[in-house]
Structures are given as structure tokens and as C-alpha cells.
Amino acid sequence: MDHFDYLDGAMHVEQVPMAAIADAVGTPVYVYSTATLTRHVGVFRDALSALDNPLIAFAVKANPNAAVLATLAKLGLGADVVSGGELLRAIAAGIPADRIVFSGVGKTADEMRLALEHGIFQFNLESEPEAEMLSDVALSMGKRAPVAYRINPDVDAGTHAKISTGKSENKFGIPYDRALDSYAAARDLPGLDVQGVAVHIGSQLTDLAPLEAAFVKVGALIGKLREAGHDIRTADLGGGLGVPYDPSKPVPPSPADYGAMVTEVTQGWNVRLMFEPGRVIVGNAGALLSRVVRVKQGAQAPFVIVDAAMNDLLRPSLYDAWHDIRAVQPAGSRGAANVVGPVCETGDTFAMHRDMDVVQADDLVAFMTAGAYGATMASTYNSRALTPEVLVSGDKWAVVRARPPIETLIAGDSIPDWVRD
Numbered sequence: 001m002d003h004f005d006y007l008d009g010a011m012h013v014e015q016v017p018m019a020a021i022a023d024a025v026g027t028p029v030y031v032y033s034t035a036t037l038t039r040h041v042g043v044f045r046d047a048l049s050a051l052d053n054p055l056i057a058f059a060v061k062a063n064p065n066a067a068v069l070a071t072l073a074k075l076g077l078g079a080d081v082v083s084g085g086e087l088l089r090a091i092a093a094g095i096p097a098d099r100i101v102f103s104g105v106g107k108t109a110d111e112m113r114l115a116l117e118h119g120i121f122q123f124n125l126e127s128e129p130e131a132e133m134l135s136d137v138a139l140s141m142g143k144r145a146p147v148a149y150r151i152n153p154d155v156d157a158g159t160h161a162k163i164s165t166g167k168s169e170n171k172f173g174i175p176y177d178r179a180l181d182s183y184a185a186a187r188d189l190p191g192l193d194v195q196g197v198a199v200h201i202g203s204q205l206t207d208l209a210p211l212e213a214a215f216v217k218v219g220a221l222i223g224k225l226r227e228a229g230h231d232i233r234t235a236d237l238g239g240g241l242g243v244p245y246d247p248s249k250p251v252p253p254s255p256a257d258y259g260a261m262v263t264e265v266t267q268g269w270n271v272r273l274m275f276e277p278g279r280v281i282v283g284n285a286g287a288l289l290s291r292v293v294r295v296k297q298g299a300q301a302p303f304v305i306v307d308a309a310m311n312d313l314l315r316p317s318l319y320d321a322w323h324d325i326r327a328v329q330p331a332g333s334r335g336a337a338n339v340v341g342p343v344c345e346t347g348d349t350f351a352m353h354r355d356m357d358v359v360q361a362d363d364l365v366a367f368m369t370a371g372a373y374g375a376t377m378a379s380t381y382n383s384r385a386l387t388p389e390v391l392v393s394g395d396k397w398a399v400v401r402a403r404p405p406i407e408t409l410i411a412g413d414s415i416p417d418w419v420r421d
């Protein structure tokens with residue numbers, strides 16, 4: 001459920017007309033709803049209410065905007081970060097270091113040092129060489145790093161290949177079959193305090209079965225690790241729960257179904273459970289608002305050329321992702337259209353032969369469910385300014401990232417004298 005609703009024939013976000021934001025800020029612009037964020041945190045937390053003090057660490061990569069993170073921090077969430085930049089953003093937004101977990105296959109020594117200085121809750125290690133490096137860095141600082149190994153359970157998440165992470169051929173985690181050896185080696189590293197196990201098999205999962213299969217493997221491993229004398233106190237079950245994008249498709253499992261499954265599978269584990277949800281918290285809380293530049297005749301259907309492009313919302317180009325496209329002020333009729341951006345690539349296509357509200361030049365359209373992996377994946381390709389962002393709460397709204405003037409982009413480059421001469 002979200003808070004983008006039609007009132008008197010015009011889409012509002014909470015109590016604010018989308019058109020008012022477009023008029024004031026210009027388009028394209030991302031618009032986020034605080035009420036939706038708050039609702040999703042509540043729903044996710046309620047789903048886990050049978051667990052003892054779970055750590056819900058929001059996957060910052062899904063939406064790293066400072067105002068979004070600060071909203072989630074106020075609601076008590078921690079953060080799952082994958083770079084020094086995300087770590088600093090999370091801390092700047094008020095997320096306490098003891099609720100931060102650091103994931104990713106390529107952490108550098110500098111990033112490890114930064115995270116150790118701040119005293120984060122856990123590093124999720126993804127290889128033995130990484131464990132050795134972290135141990136050395138921690139020792140050089142007179143510290144011990146709290147760690148888990150991310151296990152690659154070799155489970156097919158059944159999602160898009162580019163966002164599947166739990167198959168043995170993927171780059172993530174340590175092979176399940178080698179886990180006992182890897183843990184034994186980590187125990188001998190004096191800069192590490194081995195406290196847990198982690199898993200994350202992919203994103204936009206629409207079936208609980210692969211998650212359950214992965215969690216069952218984690219449970220079995222915890223038993224074996226304890227038999228081998230490891231003191232396992234945490235289990236990080238990652239993120240991945242899908243959200244509805246296409247109303248004509250079956251609805252993905254709800255957080256309540258997910259929570260019930262987790263509660264059942266993890267019975268008797270006797271660990272602090274950790275979660276890294278991203279999309280399920282912010283996905284439906286955001287829309288990309290765009291204006292139709294012009295409509296051009298096409299061979300089979302008209303091309304609706306909007307002022308948003310693949311650089312603003314990459315998901316359709318990169319993963320053939322489907323986003324609902326709605327007129328902000330629908331005229332009443334529907335028809336087939338191809339919705340495209342102005343970037344000079346055929347891949348700059350949001351939808352082909354889409355049955356949607358008929359729109360014309362200057363109309364506003366909203367790309368729904370764009371709060372996760374939207375603005376954060378934006379680029380300046382075709383020398384387009386980075387997309388601004390707006391946060392709404394009730395009848396209040398604020399620009400939480402301004403559209404940078406294009407001069408800033410140009411001024412970022414420099415021309416050496418030997419090129420000028």
C-alpha cells in the first residue's frame with residue numbers, strides 16, 4: 001500500500017498534488033512519501049514481532065538520500081552498507097554505528113579502517129583473503145573486528161539473473177561446502193571475533209521457497225559451527241523480499257508471510273537475527289514524476305517522449321523492469337503507447353505497447369514504485385543533470401536533493417594547459 005492517490009481526478013502524494021511539486025521543482029523529479037516509508041517499516045517490524053530483538057538494517061543502496069535515511073533512523077532502523085560512502089551517509093543521517101553491518105565482496109583496507117573507527121556491529125566477510133586483510137587492519141588499530149561469513153548456499157532465487165546472488169557461480173559469499181574450513185581459518189586470525197553467519201540470495205524475490213531453502217542451510221551450518229566450537233551469536237538473513245510492480249501479476253509474498261516463515265525456520269537457533277531489507281521498505285514509497293515532451297507517431301503505437309530517461313530510472317533498460325506509468329491527471333481514455341526518454345539509445349525505453357492512460361504533450365506522468373534503486377542508480381549520461389528528490393509528509397514537502405545546475409557538471413572537468421595550447 002502507498003500514499004499516491006487520486007483526489008478530484010489528480011494524483012496526490014499524501015496531501016500534496018503531484019502537479020504542485022512538478023511546477024515548483026521542474027521535472028523529472030523523484031517524490032517520496034514519509035507516510036508510506038513509516039507504514040512499511042511498521043509492517044516489516046510487525047512481521048518479525050515474534051523474534052527477540054531483531055536488527056533491521058536498511059540496505060542503503062536502495063535509497064541513500066539523507067532525508068530518507070534520517071526518516072528510517074528515527075524509526076529505529078539500522079543500515080546495511082556496501083561502501084565507505086554508504087557508511088558515512090548512514091552515520092551522518094543518525095544511524096548508530098552499532099546498528100550498521102558492512103557487506104560486499106570488495107571492501108578495501110581504508111573502508112575497513114573507517115568502519116572499525118566507527119565501531120560497526122558486524123562485517124559480513126565474503127572470502128578468506130578478505131578475512132586476512134580485515135584481521136591485519138584491526139590488529140594494526142589494536143582492535144578485533146566482529147565478523148560473520150556470508151555463505152553462498154547455491155540456491156536459485158528465481159529472480160532476474162543480474163540480481164541473483166546465491167548461486168555457486170555468483171561472485172558472492174563463500175561456498176557452503178567450504179564454510180567449516182573458512183570458519184576454522186578465521187578463528188585463527190587474531191584480529192577477528194567470529195560472531196555470526198550471513199546469507200543474501202538475491203533481490204525482488206517473488207517466492208518464499210528459495211529464501212526458506214537458504215535459511216534452512218544457514219540453520220544447519222550454525223549447528224555444525226557450534227559443534228566445531230564456534231560461538232555463533234548472530235544470523236543475518238539478508239534482504240530480497242519482492243514488491244508488486246505490475247498489478248496484473250500475482251502479488252509477491254507479504255512481509256507477514258515472510259516473517260511467519262522466518263519465525264518457523266529459525267526456531268531454536270538461539271541467535272540475534274538480522275535483516276537487510278531495501279526494496280520492501282522504500283520501493284512503493286517513491287515515484288518518478290515526469291512531463292511529456294511530445295507525442296510522435298509510431299509504426300504500431302505512438303511514442304510518448306517524456307523528459308525522464310534511462311539515466312534517471314535505469315531499471316527498465318538494465319533489467320527489462322516493469323514500472324506502472326500513470327497520468328497524473330488522467331483524461332479518461334486508455335490506449336497503447338511506447339514510453340521513451342530523450343537519450344540517444346534504443347534502450348532508453350520505459351514501456352512498449354503499454355496499455356495506459358492516453359497522454360499528450362505537457363501532461364505529467366508518474367513512474368510508480370520507483371523509490372528503490374531509482375535515484376540512487378541515476379547518472380549524468382547525455383550530460384543530463386542528476387535527478388532531484390522531494391520528500392513529502394502530510395501537507396508538507398521539501399526538496400531533499402536539488403537539481404544541480406548543468407554548469408556544475410561542466411565545471412567538474414578540467415582542461416590541462418597542454419590540451420588548450
Ligand code: LLP
Pocket residue numbers: 059062080103104163200202203204205238239240241276277278279280315319372373
Ligand atoms: N543485502 C545485500 C547484501 C544486498 O546485496 C542487497 C541488494 C540487499 C541486502 C537488499 O536487497 P532488497 O531487499 O532491496 O531486495 N538494482 C537492482 C537491485 C540490486 C540489489 C542488490 N543487492 C534493481 O533495481 O532491481
